[in-house]
Amino acid sequence: MGFSQEIITDIDNIWQANLKHPFVQEIGAGTLPVQKFKYYMIQDYVYLIDYAKIFALGVLKSTDLQTMTQFANILQSTLTEEMSLHRQYAAQFNISEETLTSAEPAPTTLAYTNYLLSVAQTGGQAELLAALLPCMWGYEAIGKSLAHSPGAKHALYGEWIAMYSSSDFSALTEWLIQEFDKITAQQTNMQRTNLTNIFKNALRYEVLFWEMAYQEEKWLV
Template identity: 80%
Template sequence: MGFSQEILIEIDNIWQANLNHPFVKEIGSGTLPIEKFKYYMIQDYVYLIDYAKVFAIGALKSTDLATMAHFSSLLHATLTDEMALHRKYAAQFNISEMTLASSQPAPTTLAYTNYLLSVAQTGGQSELLAVLLPCMWGYAEIGKSLTQSPGAKHALYGEWIAMYSSPEFNNLTRWLIQQFDSLTAQQTASQRIHLTNIFKNSLRYEVLFWEMSYQEEKWLLS
């Protein structure tokens, strides 16, 4: 069993909260209110701009060309395939690409992306992978779990489910997991506690992101 699986067992309650949040469940049932999805789509686009930067930092901190190439593939897939789907949704909502890209982050989005970038910039490859994994791994598991759901045939949510259940997305996620397990195989107990805390915090933010979208969170003062 790799270290990534050990972490999931330890924090299974948070993992399950992430996979089974009402926002996710209602995408699966096709009953999520469109306005909540629209809010999510805009905030997730803002999030992905900074998430992509973490892959760029991963390439920068790589010590071999193969790892650099994988991080480059992750960066490319995020900037093109994943964000292209968001731009397609924006067009359906009559939101221009300029408006989408210049949207302001909600409190949870800002806190989460700041945490991602802080860990990526100050830590090594193990820390960077620990903070990245909850997002991609969670989305891959959610995508697979919803492939046979009513939402998979929904006019709006079907493409979202198809994106995150795709072999391409799952292959990239699998590489991240394998890379993390390889790098952490010889870690000390204290290092493992440190990395578990990073993974746990990032996963907590994933749950908060669903909740933020479900509640359409706003700043108290503007």
């Protein structure tokens, strides 16, 4: 068992909370109110702009050409496929690209991206991967869990589920997991504890992100 699976086993309660959040379950049922999904699209677009920067930092912190190339490939996938899907959805609701790019981050979005960027910039490659994994791995797990749900045939949500349950997305996620397990194989217990905490915090933010979208979170002042 790789260290990544050890972490998932250790924090299974948070992992399950991510998979079973009402926002996710209602996408699968095809019953999520469209307004909530529109809110999510805009905030996720804002999130992805900063998330992509972490892959760029992955290129910078890589020590071999193969790893640099793979991080660059995931960066390209994020900037094109994922963000293109968001723009396509937005167009269906007459949300302009200008609206997406100028949207103000909600409190949770801002806190989450700031945390990820802080870890990625101050840590090494292991810390960067621990921060990245909960998002990609969580979305892959959600995509697979919803692949045969009613939502997979929903006119709006079906394409979203299809992307995150795709073999291409799984391949990128699996590479991140393998890279993380390879790097952490020889680390000390103290180092592993730190990485577990980073992973746990990022996964907590994933749950908070669903909740933020479900509640359509606003700044109080």
